[in-house]
Amino acid sequence: MTVENLKALESLNEFRLTEAEEEKALAVFRFMEGEAAALQSVNTEGTEVMVHCMPMTNIFREDVREQAFTRDELLEGAPEHSGDSWIVPRLVK
């Protein structure tokens, strides 16, 4: 992991680290790269991936609306709202 790649990941994930945090993050990446490299010593050839730890099947239910919240209830939790909309900065310049 390089500083440039780390900054790209920060940008991708929409947050910034301080310089001190970046230094620490690079150390963590070095540590985890060592851990991940050690995984390769375990032979998984012929082993299928396992996404769900328990056997899962799709759950079907009647196509009827349940538990709908009102627009007002949903807007109530927003940091800023007005009338029937969330308020965000102007998107079109």
Place this chain on the structure above:
Amino acid sequence: MNYFVTEIDRAGTVAVDDTILVKGCEAKAGSHILDGFVPLFSSDAVERLVKAGFTLRGKTHTGEFGLDIAGETSYHGVCKKADGTLSTAAAEAVAAGAVKQALCVDVNGAPRRGAALSGVDFLKPTYGTVSRYGIIPTACSGEQVGVCAANAEDVEEALSVIAGHDGKDGTSLPAEKYEYAADKDVAGMKIALVKELYDAADEGVRAAIDAFRAKLEKAGATVEVIPVTDVKAYATAWQIMLSAETCNNISRYDGVKFGYRAPVYKDIDELYVNSRTEGMGFTAKMNVLFGSDVLSKNRYMSCYDKSLRLRRLASEKMKEIFAGFDAVLCPAMSALSVPAYDLAETFERTERELLFTTIPNLTGIPAMVTGGVQLWAAAFGESTLLSIAATAERMAD
């Protein structure tokens, strides 16, 4: 000591950690980014408890998204033991008798470590037996709601209520109800002790294991030391999967629809970046960064895909073990005391502790901490765990 981030009813007997939704009660999962989030509904587990007549005392502090050792990364206050060392607020509340039971989400073993540090019980049930509807998600493929209590009977009482199929949770298993018992005869049971985990723990933990083993043998069980040679690889695999899932789950917090919004921004991009920069702690950010890296094109096959294959190997290993044993005995963590430390170290310190707690999260099997030690059983083997714990609790030290 204040165990609760939110008090609900001082006469209540059950606590829930702050990643579990209670309608009308602010829910923050230990994170600044969720400040002001008041859910419109309760989790299925809480609904079941309330319907059965249990009363909620309050919401306990939890580490940010449950990603630390024992709650130390909470933005809203850390619970420490009387001697200044760490434990979870839920386990301390149970140990102090402030509540009879506490529900906690087990993402990376933190509630199990809390139980070991505070000398109480915690049971993470089989994946899919307790609904995850209404919990703030971190690592969906392995996290489960479990019960913390002072003894096995009290764990069983709450677990019997919250377990059962929920159509609102796509990972809920089909059985409508699960019957648990803490009175199975331990005599004749075969218990496996994992050599690699025993050897990796400190002297105090090994003494607790030795004492527990002696109780089991006195009760008529046999204990045999077995190797699980790839256990370190399984822990790394869960860290990779956990971070990848955290990265996806945390991406929804952007300061627009709910939660924290930074006070200063000049456009929508700055609103997102400033809100997330100010709203999340370093450990959460570190998990997001590592998670997005292991999901990237260059690392996907060697990290994420490899981990999914290791999950199958771990699952097959557990099936092999439980074909010959009733339960596994091992440490819950490396030491039974965690002094306060520099939180910049949380990611690596927690990753090292995953060695002891990963397999139940990775494979979905149930795990229980009692008397400072950890027990695992085959899927749906909760009664075996409860019975072993209850038997040991009845025996004098």
